[in-house]
Amino acid sequence: MEMHLGLVDYSIIAIYFAFVLGIGFWLRSHMKTSEDFFLSGRSIPGWVTGLAFMSANLGALEVLGYAANAAKYGAVVTHFYWLGAIPAMCFVGVFMMPFYYGSKARSVPEFLRLRYDEKTRTLNAGGFAILTLLVSGIDLYAMALLFQQLLHWPFFASVVASATVVAAYILLGGLTSSIYNEVLQFFLIVFGFLPMTILGLKAVGGFLGLNSSLESVAVSAGHPAGFYDHVWANLGHASNNPLGVNWIEMTLGLGFVLSFGYWCTDFLVVQRALAAKDMAAAERTPLIAAVPKMFFPALVILPGLVAIGFPEVSPGFGTPPNFNLALPLMLQRFYPSGLLGIGMTALLASFMSGMAGNVTAFNTVWTYDIYQTHINPGKPDRHYLMMGRVATIVAVVAGVLTAFIVLHFNNLMDYLQALFSIFNAPLFATFLLGMFWKRTTGHGAFWGLLCGLVGSTSHYVLYRTDVIRYYSPMGANFFQAMWAFGIGLVVTVVVTLMTKPRPESELVGLVYSLTPRPELARLPWYQRPGMIALGVLGLCLILNIIFW
């Protein structure tokens, strides 16, 4: 397919680039200390960090990828937004943020040093640095691929141009610049994609028309009528749904280990909450983010479903079908010049902020947890500020290189979930035990994390070499996450029981049972994080029942 952008569309894109860089220039003079650069001086209100918390996760995969996955797998992929996000976001807001923010840790690995010891921190920092570099290439890859297919721009030129803009605005404004652009991007995506959902649903005859279109598509492909349009109904057995997973893998693998492992321990998102102006804003950050997250399937999943159900769009996928074109096909079909520029800008913004999130997380962990701790300690603050800028450039260059690694994978979603199940799943066991079992020791955490990483990597190798088989790569990822979590949990418990625990006085503020929360009692009930979380979970439950 080829998309024809007019002068007005290019102008809209150019204005966006000018604003993004303008924000960076505006903030440049305020980046005086490393805390300003890496943590925004802990000065941002909850609604901004909340939207950034969600938007940092709104990269290429979440926008382009989930529309593609909806077109390929149907409504079941909504689980990545509901079961795979909302409970974990509520958990991190209510139970974990008081420790992260209250401990004054500058990063997740630094929290591990406070709770456990230096070796656990270093292991986590090293793993996280590798993970962020591998993930940051995905957004560049997706952006370049899109430009190559739609506008016939050269792949390498697209990668370099996008990477340069991201590097420029982070170098100028640090995390603040990244967060502000994430908020801007959030509104651009909402306003840029909402007309597509409305026009698409109208064209297909509303929800009832979409339902009957999807039933026709399923039946003509030899599947049961409800194959594409249910969230839970087809999860009885892995062979009953196009994703190839059953309800146990979905609930424990995605809903528990992968989801909690990502939202509770991945510094990319936690960093946004650490930039909040106070504890209350930090706690509300994930809860605020959970509300738009819950409704985001309307902007990406629904257009993907319309794309396969609407006869005027579905032939555009080609043979064999290229589902990555779902969103571009919808833009092309429903948007006139003008709005098309807005839609393309929204896509661009999501790719750039997805990458920026990884770069800002990498430069913080590299500078604080690796460089300052092990390579060059005791230098003045401005030295680490400079190192943060150097790390930004290194991360962007590495992102360009990993974009070419991603070229060798045919499914971005499988690639990303495989990485998360290897790196995040065992880490969740380390955090869970550390926060809720005061006896957990540093030795236990280190060996549990290491064995979990080795276990998940071994499982991945066994699966890739066909020694272990599953119905689908996603089923393998979910099981791999459960396996890594289980190993991490068991090894941590066993080693902990064989080693001497730290005195309780050293764990105040780091372990749930040893941390008083007097400030909660002063809040009215409707402002307490627990009550807000219950409301969010209730709303999510209702949506799950409606789209069962």
Add this chain to the structure above:
Amino acid sequence: MAAIGSLDIRWPIGFIFTIYGVILLVFGGLGQLRGLADMEHGVVELPGGLLNVDLIWGGGFLVFGLLMAWMARRASRQP
């Protein structure tokens, strides 16, 4: 105030949405004047006739942009 270093995020959001709103309104208005019959897509059928979707959405962008700028201005005047 949603700001660090004197930049309230609602200012740039307000500005960019206002600019986009004006562009879409002007572009959509010109399209409307040229006639919508030959447009392949981007036309909404309303009880009063056909309307270019750029025009509708441009209005939405403009209102949102001005609202954001107004909120930022109000916040900047608070002590």
